[in-house]
Amino acid sequence: MAPAADVRRRIIRDAVAVALAVAAYGVSFGAIAVNSGFSVPQASVLSAFAFTGASQFTLVGILGAGGTAASAVSVSLLLAARNSLYAVAVTPLMRWRGLRRLLGAHFTIDETTAMAVARPDPQEARLAFWATGFALWTLWNLSTLAGALAGSGLGNPEKWGLDVAFPAAFVALLAPQLRGRRAVATALAAVVVTLVLVPSMPYGVPVLAAAATVVPAALWRARR
Amino acid sequence: MAGAPVSWLPIAAVVVGCYALKLAGTLLPERLVRDQRVALMATLIPVALIASLIALQTITVGHGFRIDARLAGVGVAAVAVICRAPFIVVVLGAALTAAVIRAL
Numbered sequence: 396m397a398p399a400a401d402v403r404r405r406i407i408r409d410a411v412a413v414a415l416a417v418a419a420y421g422v423s424f425g426a427i428a429v430n431s432g433f434s435v436p437q438a439s440v441l442s443a444f445a446f447t448g449a450s451q452f453t454l455v456g457i458l459g460a461g462g463t464a465a466s467a468v469s470v471s472l473l474l475a476a477r478n479s480l481y482a483v484a485v486t487p488l489m490r491w492r493g494l495r496r497l498l499g500a501h502f503t504i505d506e507t508t509a510m511a512v513a514r515p516d517p518q519e520a521r522l523a524f525w526a527t528g529f530a531l532w533t534l535w536n537l538s539t540l541a542g543a544l545a546g547s548g549l550g551n552p553e554k555w556g557l558d559v560a561f562p563a564a565f566v567a568l569l570a571p572q573l574r575g576r577r578a579v580a581t582a583l584a585a586v587v588v589t590l591v592l593v594p595s596m597p598y599g600v601p602v603l604a605a606a607a608t609v610v611p612a613a614l615w616r617a618r619r
Numbered sequence: 620m621a622g623a624p625v626s627w628l629p630i631a632a633v634v635v636g637c638y639a640l641k642l643a644g645t646l647l648p649e650r651l652v653r654d655q656r657v658a659l660m661a662t663l664i665p666v667a668l669i670a671s672l673i674a675l676q677t678i679t680v681g682h683g684f685r686i687d688a689r690l691a692g693v694g695v696a697a698v699a700v701i702c703r704a705p706f707i708v709v710v711l712g713a714a715l716t717a718a719v720i721r722a723l
Contacts, residue, residue, distance in 0.1 A: 412705065412706070412707075413706060415707060416705070416706035416707035416709075416710060417706075419707055419710040419711055419714075420710055423714075431625075432624060432625050433625050434624065434625075437625060437627065437630055440630060440634065441630060441633070441634070444634040444638070445633050445634045445637045445638075446637070447637050449668075449669070449672060450633060450637060451633075453672075454629065454630075454633050458625055458629065460681070464626065464628065464629040464632075467629055468629050468632045468633055468636070471633050471636075471637075472632075472633065472636045472637065472640065473668075474668060474672070475633075475636065475637040475640050475641075476640055477664060477665040477668060478637070478640055478641045478644065479640045479641065479643055479644035479647075480644065480661040480664065480665065481644065481665075482641050482642075482643070482644025482645045482647075483644045483645075483647050483661065484661070486644070486645045486647075491645070496642075496645055497642070499645065500638065500641040500642040500644070500645045501638060501641060503641045503644065503645070505665075553717075553721065554718065554721060554722075555714065555718050556688070556692060556713070556714035556715060556716065556717030556718035556719075556721070557714060558676075558689065558717070559688070559689050559692035559693060559696075559713045559714050559716075559717040560710050560713065560714045561676060562672070562673045562676040562677050562689070562692075562693050562696070562713075563692060563693055563695075563696035563709055563710050563712075563713030563714070564706070564709070564710050565669050565672060565673050565676075566673060566693060566696045566697055566700055566709070567696065567699075567700050567706050567709045567710070568669065569666065569669045569670060569673065570700045570701075572662075572665070572666050572669075573666070577659075577663070578662070578663065578666050581663045581666045581667050581670070582666050582667070582669075582670035583670075584667070585666070585667035585668070585670040585671045585674075586670050586671065586673075586674040588671070589670075589671040589674045589675060590674055590678075590679070590684075593675070593679050593682060593683075593684075594682050594683065595682075601671065601675065602668065602671045602672065602675065605667045605668065605670070605671035606664050606667050606668050606671070608667065609660055609663045609664050609666075609667045610660060612663070613656055613659040613660040613663055614656055
């Protein structure tokens with residue numbers, strides 16, 4: 396049975412709310428990209444066709460700081476690999492084929508996955524996914540463009556605190572996932588590993604190392 | 620501002636790579652994820668990645684550390700999240716905090 400009208404309205408309203416909030420750091424991305432040497436079309440292409448915030452900020456950050464293209468691309472793609480995990484999680488729910496699969500894959504990111512898996516009912520989950528996907532894609536691109544156009548006029552994005560928007564948003568995204576001791580321990584271990592390696596390792600390696608520590612931790616005493 | 624304009628090549632690589640990764644995930648057989656250990660890793664790797672990124676963006680600069688307005692902003696974000704504030708309040712509150720501290 397299709398979800399009731401009031402449930403549908405609530406799902407759509409939540410999707411738009413998430414999209415509006417994400418727009419707050421879409422502006423940040425556009426402005427920071429332009430101030431890091433990217434052109435407005437380049438920032439826009441990233442938001443429209445990569446469409447995954449952490450990778451976009453990382454690419455811009457590493458290249459803007461003078462890092463090599465190789466390290467920028469590899470860290471960005473490693474971060475994007477979590478979207479593969481999200482895709483594995485939502486594909487059974489979405490039951491998509493053909494063009495819907497091709498479009499749905501593009502939309503599979505942190506927020507759309509979180510919105511979909513939070514719904515108990517599969518039809519609600521599908522509505523949540525698509526509503527969030529379309530709303531987010533639209534607002535992410537509009538806000539990137541606005542930030543990029545205003546960017547050079549804004550001066551240093553740090554003056555407006557825009558550089559903090561991204562870690563702040565990720566605190567909000569991380570919090571619901573910190574359920575249980577294992578998740579909290581993982582997060583703490585990741586922070587420690589990262590900070591220990593930053594002084595000595597090239598940009599990006601501490602992040603990879605933090606992710607790699609999950610493997611032994613997950614295998615240790617985990618049931619088959 | 621960075622010196623030379625950025626080449627389109629890394630941008631194209633990221634665009635293609637990101638989509639390939641997403642699409643690949645939709646094609647993996649579900650039985651691969653039935654193994655509890657794989658499922659556990661699938662849950663925990665994003666946690667580790669995001670926590671690591673937050674740490675990097677908050678208190679590091681290049682190969683060193685710096686405690687500045689960013690930590691205050693992220694701290695405000697954490698408090699806002701604990702108080703179950705809406706997403707946009709979390710983000711704007713953090714940005715505003717950092718901007719105000721830097722302006723002082």
